[in-house]
Amino acid sequence: MKPSIPKGTRDFSPTEVANRSYIMNAIKTTFETFGFQPIETPSFENSATLMGKYGEEGDRLIFKILNSGDYLAKADTTLLSEKDSLKLTAQISEKALRYDLTVPFARYVVQHQNEITFPFKRYQVQPVWRADRPQRGRFREFFQCDADVVGSSSLFQEVEFIQLYDTVFTKLGLVGTVIKINNRKILSGIAEVIGAQDKLIDFTVALDKLDKIGTAGVVKEMLSKGITEEAIEKVQPLFDFSGTNLDKLSSLERMLETSEEGIKGVEELRFVINTVAQLGLDTADLEVDVTLARGLNYYTGAIFEVAAPKSVAMGSIGGGGRYDDLTGIFGLKEVSGVGVSFGLDRIYLVLEELGLFKVVDLPTPKVVFLNFDAASDILKMKAIKALRTQGVKSEFYPDLGTSNKQQKRQWKYVASRGIAFVVSEVFDGNFTLKDMLTGAQEAVSLAVLIEKLK
Template identity: 55%
Template sequence: MAQIKPSIPKGTRDFSPSEMEKRNFIFATIKAVFKKYGYQEIQTPSFENLQTLTGKYGEEGDRLIFKILNSGDFKSKIDSVKYASLNTQSLTPLIAEKALRYDLTVPFARYVVMHQNDIALPFKRFQIQPVWRADRPQRGRYREFYQCDVDVVGSDSLINEAEFVLIYNEALYNLGLKDFTIKLNNRKILAAIAELIGKPALLIDMTVAIDKLDKIGIDGVINELIDKGFTTTDIAILDPIINLEGTNRSKIETLKKVLRNSALGIAGLTELETILSLVNKLDSSAADRIAVDITLARGLNYYTGCIYEVKTNEVNMGSIGGGGRYDDLTGMFGLKGLTGVGISFGADRIYDVLNELNLFPSDTESTTQVLISNFDKKCEDLALSLLQRIRNEQIAAEFYPTTAKLKKQLTYADSKKIPFVVLIGEEEANSGLLTLKNMKSGEQSKLSTVDLIAFLKSI
């Protein structure tokens, strides 16, 4: 049998123990903030029925869904003449009934509908799980990545939107980021702009194009808009709106004049004003992070109100978070009129940012606090007894499993960044005093078992 060279699919990654400690630090930090604001955790399956996912993310999003081939001889179940006449798009539903989830929001909407009799409204949930997208892998963009989502359904209060700004601000600050921007816009404003230029039917095309401004620049956006059917006259109206500058207040006042004849546009601007006011009342420091950005579009079809995007200003990276209000996502599953709003943290991009800025706490590099050396069989019973006493105090400890040379044992401790090593030889066994070696400074001290445990608990 030919030897296979081990590899993993493009856009996926293995994670070492030290990397997992860092990732778990991110998850734990974000989860603590979610819980602080009253959200409870759920989980949903890694894959959903394909019909659950399709039609929720727009044409581009649907193309990026990973489909799962039906098991067995799926081809035999399709008439051969029909099979030969089908293109990829029409064939897919016949050979793939399931798909890996594209995000956590649509599965959450499905969950709410299926469990509507078991949940109390407003229902506040968070979810930290992987998602998959058949995207082109690049820096900060993976095909398999984790999202940390927090949503509330059954409440149209803008206090929810304001609290999400606070959640972003607190969680990212707790992770060590100091310079980041929380961008805000409203899909009602974008819909009003599409009406203003007489192209309401092309709203999705307009938002998808504008949403790429950071990636392809203004010339790229203009070219895409022209390809989608917008005229040079339309673009002349759009241009000053896309390039709107100034304070949040001045932007809103300018847009009030531009959209003064649009009830929908004024409604969106009023919502923005309310959110800004609420955030300022709750936490003025979070309000300072907000930037009203009319070019923010969030290409997903289901957003209907306020939309968010978060970017760090410390590293050249895409968005590290985003979300918005979706007023009738559950309606696609038969439950009409249930409004919702939510945001997501891009854990993998946040990991890359923290790593580049060297912001991970030093204690994420080690799980074991102390290693007990193994000199010989005579001292093994004493070492094992000490090991269990230390672990009973909820201190992470290891016993080196073989009687290797001390240098090898210390090298092992170094490789795992274990900060302390307890040396137990004949001298320690006779005196009752243990030798504790500080691996960072190299200093050694003699301690009784009681004092050793007290010291380890204190650090």
Template identity: 55%
Template sequence: MFLGRFLKYLGFFISESDTEENELENKKIESFFREKFELKKVTQEVSEKALRYDLTVPFARFVAMNHGKLSFPFKRYQIQPVWRADRPQKGRFREFYQCDADVVGSESLWQEVELVQLYLKSFGELGIPVKICINNRKILSGLAEYADISEQLIDFTVALDKLDKIGKDGVIKEMLEKGISQEAVEKLNFLFEGLSTKDTLDLLKEKFKGIEVGEKGIEELEFVLNKALELGVNDEVLVFDITLARGLDYYTGAIFEVKAQGIQMGSIGGGGRYDNLTEVFGVKGISGIGISFGLDRIYLVMEELGLFADNKTPKIEYLFANYGDEEATEAMKVIQK
């Protein structure tokens, strides 16, 4: 199913090495290595390696290395394992498969709209009811500027990203521990009030007067929401979530997170726009956007929803009694049908 959808929306398949240079940690992709698996002393001659954390950073490296040969916008899909130094439990793995879809070389917001459609079509065919949460990193940057904590943007977004896990009090506690002032926390308290999309946007427009990055984030968000609505996407399925942060700090625009409705499971998809990632590898000016499907969690969700029931795939089993070469020949003929 995924291959059929990807061939329709994307077209190119690529595959990458399972390891990445550990020195990327020094190139300001801090969150990329937050839960990395390091491989010490691979050899005495080569640089230190780490098992691949995601598929986006390796893809950015691929684009940087081959940008002179690619035709932009370049669309690709990729299905490979990734690794996390995590504590295994239900829905959390040290090794799992990601299925990524990315478009690079285009700043058009229609790419965001198209990837939302890819999500909905894919999960619709699987029979999984989902909610797609959307936010914009420019809005988060605007909030940081509004609260006078622009220098602590990463600390702010990393703490906010944990809201589902540790709750409002836990997020506020972590912000304070990271040195974010009580005054700033109070200015941001409205984030936790659960306002409607309209009320939240109206409030943001008021607070962002004169904050250019925040105003740009609202403009981009409204474009995606409005165009998706015009194309028939239910506004209860694609939902603005102002607390959505996505811990990876290479995102610069729209960010997404997908959850299965009615199932206690972490996100089964996520992604966003990244404008500066190829710059880490020496090539500037190539904007990209990508989404990911977490195949292992999707499998667990489908199991819980009973989408693998026996009556979904009826089968007939045969037992052949082999009494000699003639009977074996007939049995082999049947098996090959």
């Protein structure tokens, strides 16, 4: 059988791993600069923890894990014969791979609330899984790099996250990113004004697809969800909103004058926009996007989405928002939170396309001890142990080479790995050290060898 991997997953070469580490390190160091602490959660959770938190569309994309053993033994035979997969799943699968890092984080906060000092600022860099249709920039297994603050309702947190995005992308040399911002209260207000409060989720999910399926596609989806033509006519101006951020806020204020919640959303957005304007951004632009909804049901305030520079055809490379009661689903009420996520895999593709990766040094030994004479193996291994104790990356070529062909293979290995120094033999207690850059060669004692390589 020809070996393969599942669709939507990837293998990573040493260079790709090094480049991904470069991105993750830039993100992690910025998280810590902003005061966030790392945590980790399990790769899979109880299904009850995840299901019902992402809306109908999100729930369908959760990977379910079959129960151990004979998972059909306790299944309802009627459901089996009727092939009722939705009801049957609950009987044969009690766990699922995590869909994102935010819901597991909410579970973590509730479980560990007595150990946490609020406001709690956490970051998390771990893989997540979604049973999505694979395409460029969209994978079934991918890393999220999240930062969240829980226990604070201050809008300064939103301001800080915008600065955090700007700092990371500036550090990566990614100029021209656009941080789009909206507020779910504004969307709720619009739904209220057009008389579609009972269709808020359907309305926002459809609106969020404007950049993907266009106005006609959004209108068609809204109609299919039972939103009236009259309501869609009232919301039509949103499909082509223009002007400065403050112009857009003024227009929204007029549109939402009869909605208390909508006006509150405008006021929150205005505070964030004005504060960021006073502080300034280095390389990113901040843009009010009233069609931005994000399909996750738990957002209640600000919503973020980061677009790559226009020269790159790529979906969002980051996103997030405020959730006023996410922990409430696990029994801990009135704990407001706000967080953002970086799409590591998409950021990688953008940096690659724009040629922004710096030359990354792969992990390479500084010195390799060749293996031409078995009698000196122990001396070489003792020297390697001494060098490693001093922090010198050292390696022993394991296979003995007595013929010319075998020895050439060892030298070829040195050249292909880009090794700086080679010890080829040990004679009378001295080590023959060769500088591969200059070609200079000398016999040195162990003490001198350590001193030179340190």
